[in-house]
Amino acid sequence: QYGYTLPGWRKYNLTYRIINYTPDMARAAVDEAIQEGLEVWSKVTPLTFTKISKGIADIMIAFRTRVHGRCPRYFDGPLGVLGHAFPPGPGLGGDTHFDEDENWTTDGTGFSLFLVATHEFGHALGLSHSSDQTALMFPNYVSLDPRKYPLSQDDISGIQSIYG
Ligand SMILES: O=C1CC=C(NS(=O)(=O)c2ccc(-c3ccccc3)cc2)CC1=O
Numbered sequence: 001q002y003g004y005t006l007p008g009w010r011k012y013n014l015t016y017r018i019i020n021y022t023p024d025m026a027r028a029a030v031d032e033a034i035q036e037g038l039e040v041w042s043k044v045t046p047l048t049f050t051k052i053s054k055g056i057a058d059i060m061i062a063f064r065t066r067v068h069g070r071c072p073r074y075f076d077g078p079l080g081v082l083g084h085a086f087p088p089g090p091g092l093g094g095d096t097h098f099d100e101d102e103n104w105t106t107d108g109t110g111f112s113l114f115l116v117a118t119h120e121f122g123h124a125l126g127l128s129h130s131s132d133q134t135a136l137m138f139p140n141y142v143s144l145d146p147r148k149y150p151l152s153q154d155d156i157s158g159i160q161s162i163y164g
């Protein structure tokens, strides 16, 4: 078919799997932060996310440090880069890694896993960075909590241009 394919998933029902957990947070808190991070996006798209506990998921989520596995991107120890995610596609596509050398918290002291996860999932769904500083896809970490503030219009128009 001659239509151009946008850089998104060509299916709407995606699976995700949390490979390992950070010791910084309760397991249930990690599950919740990840689920809510995905929900931020599924609320404004036809996308659905199903959690699986074994096998290969579209979005494989892991806490890693420094050089890890066959991942072509490395982490840098405490601070600096907090996470990375790969754009939609097979294999590494969609996979999202968080830097275990960060202090992941839910009380606002360290970094909010929910906040970073929402940003990284934006990448895993095909979004790039936004110059709109109120956007979740803005390149610098802001301590806003999207649970209170909805996605910016920039985020919504971005994601809906791929999965509208
Ligand atoms: O592609 C990149 C390259 C560098 C990144 N830096 S980061 O991990 O420190 C990061 C920066 C901003 C955010 C963020 C921005 C806005 C709202 C919430 C989080 C999350 C992680 C994050 C990222 O996804």
Ligand SMILES: [Ca+2]
Pocket: 075, 076, 077, 078, 079, 080, 081, 082, 099, 101, 102
């Ligand atoms: Ca880091």
Ligand SMILES: [Zn+2]
Pocket: 064, 068, 071, 072, 073, 074, 084, 097
């Ligand atoms: Zn990685």
